[in-house]
Amino acid sequence: MSMSPFELHRPDDLLSAVRLLEKYGDDAVLHMGGTELLLLMKLGFAQPGHLIDGKRIADLKRLEVADDRLTIGAGVTHRRIERHRDIAHMMPALVSLEKAVANIRVRNAGTLGGNLCFAEPHSDPATLLAALDATVDLVGPQGGRTLPLREFLIGAFATALAPAEIMTRITVPLPRVGARVGYHRLALKERPTVAAAVVLDDRRCEVWIGALTAKPLPVPEAAAVLASSAGRDVTAAAEATRAAVLAVDAGEGDDYRAQLASVMVRRAVADAQPRLAL
C-alpha cells in the first residue's frame, strides 16, 4: 500500500495550524499520531494534498490532574494516560480502559483527541468519557468554544468539528471521592465489539453502552434503577439495558447484541472501583 503525495506542514502553535487548515481548506487535514489517518490514506480513502502536523504544538500536549478534574490535551497519547500514576490512582477505570486500546504501538503514537475526532463507533474512551460527561475545547477561525462530548459526537465518523477547527483539550469532571466508576468491554477483533461504562454515585448514576451504535448510547432507565438501589439492583439494570438496546436496534433486531450489552453492564458494575482522592 502506498500513499499519494502530500506536503507536510509543521506549525509550532495553534493559531498557525488553524490558519494552515483554513488556507488549504478541504485539501488539508490535521495529522497527529496518524494511526487512523495514514491507514485511510494508504487504503486510498483519503488523498489530502496537505498534512498539518499538530505534534509540535505544546498546548495540545498538556496533561493536568486536579482534585475535581482531569484536563487532557488532545495531543496526549493513550500511552501517557495509561502510565500516569495520579490517573491510575484516581481513575483506575480510565487506565485499564487505555491499557486495552489497540496495541502498544498504536497507543504510543495515537492520541486521545485523534480517537474522539475520528469518531469511530468502536471507540473505548468515547463511551467512558461520555458517561463521565467530559467536555471538549475546540479552537477554530471563529475562536474557541466548549462542547459536551455527548454533543460533539454526532454519529459514525461524524463530529461537531467545523472546518479548520482543532480539538485542544478534553476536560473530565471527576465524580466525588468514593463514587465508583467501571468500564468493561468485549472485543472479538481489535476494537471493542460492545462495551459498557457505569458511574455509580449516590446522587447520580450513569450507564452507557459503547460500540453497538454509531455513538455511545445512554441507558437512563438502567441508571435510574442503579441510583435508586445504591448500585445493587444489577439484574434490573441489565434488563433495562437489554430493552433499551432492542428498542434502538429495531432495524438489526438482534437479541444477541442486547444480551451482550446487558452482560457488559453487569460486568462494568462488578469491575467498578471507587474514585480516590488525589
Place this chain on the structure above:
Amino acid sequence: METEFTLNGHAEVVDAPDHELLIDTLRARMRLTGTKRSCDVEICGACTVLRDGQAISACTTLTADVDGADVVTVEGLADGDELHPVQQAFVDHSAAQCGFCTPGMVMSVVALCLEYPDADEERIKEYLSSTLCRCTGYVKIIEAAQQALEQM
C-alpha cells in the same frame, strides 16, 4: 523534506518525499531489511522499531515523524558478533520457528525491558499480545522475555 535522526546510534539525514513511510526508508533506502512488513495496518507488529525507546509500527509512521528522534531497529541491537541479551534469550529458548515475526518480537521485548525492567508474566503477555506469531504458541517467547529481563 529532510529528516535528521539517529539510527542505531549513527546520525542520519534523509531527504525523502513527505509521504515516505519509515518502513520504506529503512528497507529500501537504508537496506535494513530486518524490519518486516506484514499486515501493513498496525496489527501484527512485524515492523516494530523503537522511537525514543518506545515501540511503534514503522509501516504506518511517516519518516518525517522521526525527525529529531532516536530510532533503533533490530540491526542496532547486537554489538558486533555479540548478541543483545534479548536476541541471545530468543536463541537460548528457541523462541522462533519461521522467524518472520522475530525481529518485531525482539524489539517488543527490548521495549518491555526498557519500560518495565521488573515486568511480571502478566506484563510480558501484555507486550507480546501486541505482536502476532502464528507459529510458536508464545510459550518459548515468554520464557525468552523472562530470561532477558533477568539479565538486563
